Amino acid sequence: MSEEHRVDRAWRVIEAPVSAVYDALVDGSKVSHWLPPEGATGTLEAFDPRPGGAFRMTLRFSSGTGGKTTRDTDTVSGRFVDLEPEEFVIQDFDFVSDDPSFAGTMRMTWGLTWCAEGTEVSIVAENVPSGISKEDHAQGLASSLANLAAFVEN
Template sequence: MIAASSERVWDALVDREALVRWLPPGGMTARFERFDPRPGGSYRLVLTYADPSGAPGKATADSDVVDVRFVDIVPGVRVVQAVDFVSDDPAFAGTMTMTWALTPVDAGTRVDIVAEDVPDGISAEDHATGLASSLANLAAYVERPA
């Protein structure tokens, strides 16, 4: 549950500058190499660890790189993304599907995330922790005064 309108949350899901600010989990920063937010569009995101000693990156010693395709975008309702990690490690191979769905509620917006086909190299606990961190960042980002 996020105490902000679904319009404000939606804007944060599809805006390049907003995503760079809230999407990286705690202990990481992000930058886009490209960004085209439309059905059939894509982006490449580089996530860099502040301290890579505890979580070596998948693409380099200190970073994760993801290639993402927008599979479906229903404005104000959901974003479906096909996510591929750039890695030589076969444990991170395959395409993960991420669906971010918004539902307006009295208190603001309910945000549901479904991750399917998560690569074996990503533990369920680590993935849940990362998503919870990103959701907390999203809430802080959209709940602040405009």
């Protein structure tokens, strides 16, 4: 698989019902609380969870470095491709950046599967831009999953 078609994966078991996890994926007021990785806050500018609906979020990093859009921000625009209640959410994302290493559309599929402990959440990120290191992406995905777990397990 070439670097330009890189696929990153992450998963976690969350001790909450599938319905609660799915709701946290499709309710914008909830997404803005749990999705930003550690060290970031998020602001939703658009969130329309239906096929073809828009998604736009800006992440602001407290460190002041490493942003793709500006020195301390990442803005991502995208659309919901498909949603199946309590099963999956598929979104396409484009990073707002002048840096060509962040160009292209990244597809993220959030899969939900019932298990004895609650819900297994899997993330498959396809066509990950080369400007996102595998290590940073793994850390960001793990952080978002941990945030999601903390949000819905309470």
